[in-house]
Amino acid sequence: MNRSEEDELKYTEDMICNNFSNYSAWHNRSLLLSNLLKRKVEGFVSKEKVLPDEYEFVHQAIFTDPDDQSGWFYHLWLLDQTVRVDSPQLVSSWPTPGSDLILLGDRCLDGCASSPFTRFYLDSRTFPLVLYFNQSVEGVNSSTITVDSELNTNKDLVWKPLSSCNSKAAQVWVTQLNLPDGNTHSSKVFPVEVSLGHSQGIISSSGFHYSNPFCFAFRVSLQLVETQPVEGLGKEIISWRDESFHNYNAHSQDSSPISSLYQLSIKNDNELTDFEWRAATIAKEIDHFRELLSLINCKIGKLTLARLLMAHDAMTCPPANKFSHSEEVLELYNDLMRLDPMHVQYYKDQHSLVLLQQVTSSWESLLSRCFHYSNSPSNRGSPMCLQLKNLSLSRLGSFDKLLWVQMLDLSHNELRSIEGLEALQLLSCLNLSNNILGSFTALEPIRQLKSLRALNISYNEIGAHSIDTTKYLCSSPLSHSVGSEWNHGQTVIDDDIKSYWEAYFILKGLNLTQFDIVGNAIVNEKFKSFLIKVLPGLKWLDGEQLH
Amino acid sequence: MTGNESESELPVPPYPPIEPTAFDLIVIGTGLPESVISAAASASGKSVLHLDPNPFYGSHFSSLSIADLTHFLNSHSTPSSVCPDPLYSDVEISNYAPRLLSQHPRNFNLDVSGPRVLFCADHAVDLMLKSGASHYLEFKSIDATFMLDADAKLCSVPDSRAAIFKDKSLGLMEKNQLMRFFKLVQGHLSLDESKENNLRISEEDLDSPFADFLTKMKLPSKIKSIVLYAIGMADYDQEVSEYVLKTRDGINQLALYNSSIGRFQNALGALIYPIYGQGELPQGFCRRAAVKGCLYVLRMPVISLLTDQNSGSYKGVRLASGQDIFSHKLVLDPSFTVPGSLASSHQQLQESFQAFSLSDNKGKVARGICITRSSLKPDLSNFLVIFPPRSLFPEQVTSIRVLQLGGNLAVCPLGMFVLYFSALCDEVNQGKKLLHAALSALEKLLVTGTAGNSSTAQSEDMEEAKPTLLWSALYIQDLSLGQFGSIISTPTPDGNLNYNDLLDATEKLYWKLYPNEELFPETTSPENSEDDAGLTLES
Secondary structure (H helix, E strand, O other), X not given: OOOOHHHHHHHHHHHHHHOOOOHHHHHHHHHHHHHHHHHOOOOOOOHHHHHHHHHHHHHHHHHHXXXXXXXXXXXXXXXXXXXXXXXXXXXXXXXXXXXXXEEEOOOOOOOOOOOOOOEEEOOOOEEEEEEEEEEEEEOOOOXXXXXXXXXXXXXXXXXXXXXXXXXOOEEEEEEEEEOOOOOOOOOOEEEEEEEEOOOOOOEEOOOOEOOOOEEEEEEEEEEOOOOOOOOOOOOOOOOOOHHHEEEOOOOOOOOOOOOOHHHHHOOOHHHHHHHXXXXXXXXXXXXXXXXXXXHOOOHHHHHHHHHHHHHHHHHOOOHHHOOXXXXXXXXXXXXXXXHOHHHHHHHHHHHHHHHHHHHOOOHHHHHOOEEEEOOOOOOOOOOEEEEOOOXXXXXXXXXXXXXXXXXXXXXXXXXXOOOOHHHOXXXXXXXXXXXXXXXXXXXXXXXXXXXXXXXXXOOOOOOOOOOOOOHHHOOOOOOOOOHHHHOOXXXXXXXXXXXXXXXXXXXXXXXXXXXXXXXXXXXXXXXXXXXXXXXXXXXXXXXXXXX | OOOOOOOOOOOOOOOXXXXXXXXXXXXXXXXXXXXXXXXXXXXXXXXXXEEOOOOOOOHHHOEEOHHHHHHHHHHOOOOOOOOOOOOEEEEEEEEOOHHHHHOOOOOOOEEOOOOOOEEOOOHHHHHHHHHOHHHHOOEEEOOEEEEEOOOOOEEEOOOOHHHHXXXXXXXXXXXXXXXXXXXXXXXXXXXXXXXOHHHOOOHHHHHOEHHHHHHHOOOOHHHHHHHHHHHOOOOEOOOOOOOOOEHHHHHHHHHHHHHHXXXXXXXXXXXXXXXXXXXXXXXXXXXXXXXXXXXXXXXXOEEEEEEOOOOOOEEEEEEOOOOEEEXXXXXXXXXXXXXXXXXXXXXXXXXXXXXXXXXXXOOEEEEEEEEEOOOOOOOOOOEEEEEOOOOOOOOOOEOEEEEEEEHHHOOOOOOOEEEEEEEEEOOHHHHHHHHHHHHHHHHHHHHHHHHOOHHHHHHHHOOOOOOOEXXXXXXXXXXOOOEXXXXXXXXXXXXXXXXXXXXXXXXXXHHHHOOOOOOOOOOOOHHHHOOOOOOOEEO
């Protein structure tokens, strides 16, 4: 019984040599190696020394019999070991480093001089600061993150994790910065400096500390022009029709609101050599699997190649040739959807994610999907809308590149869920019409979008499915998990809550002025009157003005 | 059944008389085909007298001591009054370590018809299980197969999924190609008349040469020759010779290989070998025959045939003891010739009997045996080695198969190894050339093979000059198929590794002999039913 892990590792090798279709042996091997690597046992100190032999070993199984799954699972584990960076990294932020942010007061508009991407409509006296990590982390608070600015002089910032369940860990963290009270004169510029990693405390779910001290700065200025009370959001109905949108001609002064902090933050020499090994390994794997696929038509081989190519693109530096493989990967997923209809939903999801990565890979490609919103074509100082409609998206991703988005059109896709959308803290107008959202619970991320004013979920499938499989994710009056949330307000609309508790749970904290829900099975007169009660600020429901 | 008695002189009179004097069947010679026939006939209730002029069981299929083998080969290679047309020729026996070998006079069991192995799923195994002969035998696995590659190195033969996985010499793509080929064959064999016809190999391909089919499957040349010679066991050069293996036969051979792997739990690969040598097989069948009432008399030559004076047909035999024994049928060892029939016998019978001897010569097989003190592979003792055509010299048209066995099979003392090798040939000189080339190739491999651990050997016995090769025997054996007339002649040992063809021929002879009898009908006797599910395999 008292076998050392090295002995056990050898035993798995023997068992695999007897019959390499031994899934348990491969799986146990991955556990043993994980442990040995974690404990840095002699001979297992660096992945660079250990993993190449493991690749060699599993290749024998995969190439001998690609139809056997055991080896592929182990390969997937190896790939994960190769790609995974243990310590958490900051991937992106809003505001972006070095940006000049212009906050526009409530009733103002004079954007001619500035780029619409750094202009932000303000309707309270706060604006969010968002940090986006590469993995779920805990311990983001005022002691681990230092924010240096005139904007919040004497009080500690409260950082909030953006996650769907009430967990203490999240990939995205947000805090609110307050604008100074009173009529500060408009040309005042506030520099803000954010630094993290100088003290320990930010920790990943697997127990690794954020270890790259990193610092960035941006500047905020305030414009309060009290004239021209035109089309600030919420004053007029938003129309999502095509004629409301106009091509945007990029101005030379437009600075990209996307920049990858991840690239900036890897400066550590140690990590760099490690990084080279990882990239070389992935490149070698790509060659192997291209060769295999030249001989045989193999579904899991194609899937692996697609994963390898994406891993390669995510790693290669300099970023000049980034996403050079995305077309090939999209083609692979298209192929897989044809070859393997059993798992079409998974491939569709992956296809969506890759497509979004491709769209967000460069500022140019993003700009081509950006449109001015305005009801009257002459007006140029209008909000900017990112249009991601008609892309057959079934899943959303690449949020780290989209933190700046205020108006988003995701209509005419195949979305069942909008998981991750909570990261877009600036979002004020969201169009999800003509998707296949099946219930209100699928909309949970919007609970966290405090700036949301206009929401369109028309022509979905809400109420069409009697069984909501995502129900367990959110609290209900029948479960005691989040009981406290239900205490207040319950008496006011007690009856309707019972019938529409999901809708109530999602919508109650929102300050929507416009809501479109026509074309869903749930809609009837009773529901509409319930909505009006739940959303007291509502001005337009399905295009009709309310009183 | 004490067969291997060293005394090899003709029996000493007086012979005890045999009772009764009439039998359904007389069988002369205790080689494997004769033993199978006598066991089968006995099992189906015939009265059988089984005679052998030798003092041991097995005839040309026996396993003998060095002295007995030497005597046996010599006495069957010199034309004499007893044997005008001997089975063996060009016997060359060399003893490099007479003193060492004389210390182990009883420890060798050398196969006369080597190299021989059994495939776990082959005909011989089925017959042993069916007849119950398997009760008297124990087997061990042959650990591996190697093939001489283009660089004159031994490369392992990946013959199964696990072997392909473990193989270090094949590239990843080669592994993939070979495994896909195996799967194609498995697919072809498994769904006989299934719906998915695309997995079947077409009739056209089945009739084409196997080598062409392998080329069509895009197998690289190295894998091709592994499949042809080390798994398909093709005898002749498939690129040039007229003896081309058809795809159908190649696939059948792969099927035998494939079904052999994993048939018995203890068997590592496809091949097994009987402990104490191949001579145990005929003995096992003889024991079965004896259990069923067959009467055995060894050291008993037959001096003439008795014929019916009117019809001239076979009536019986006259033994060296002078006793006349009568039977309806007679089965003869192929090398057996009756020295001049009784003076008064019919000339007619004499002629028809002549036609039985080696007239249907279908070629020769060159055989060699070596006793060595080191293994070809330092860490393995029992394995097969293939020298494919043209691997030793350009004119080599037949494949040479080598079987190395170690002391753990009880064929030689521990620490020594016996190497058998054989190749088909058309005539004696070609055969000798093959044998000498094989022998020198083996000697080279022994030298390079032991180079790695020479230091340990040196320190252990401090006898560096000790030769690795201790003893060798090279000989050429004539081949003949069985013959059926009023007397049945059984086939000689063939050039194959296993007994499949030989036993097929034997079965046919048996059906001609007793057209209405099944060969070893299923019995319900309690002694068989307990454990005839498997072989005794030592791991």
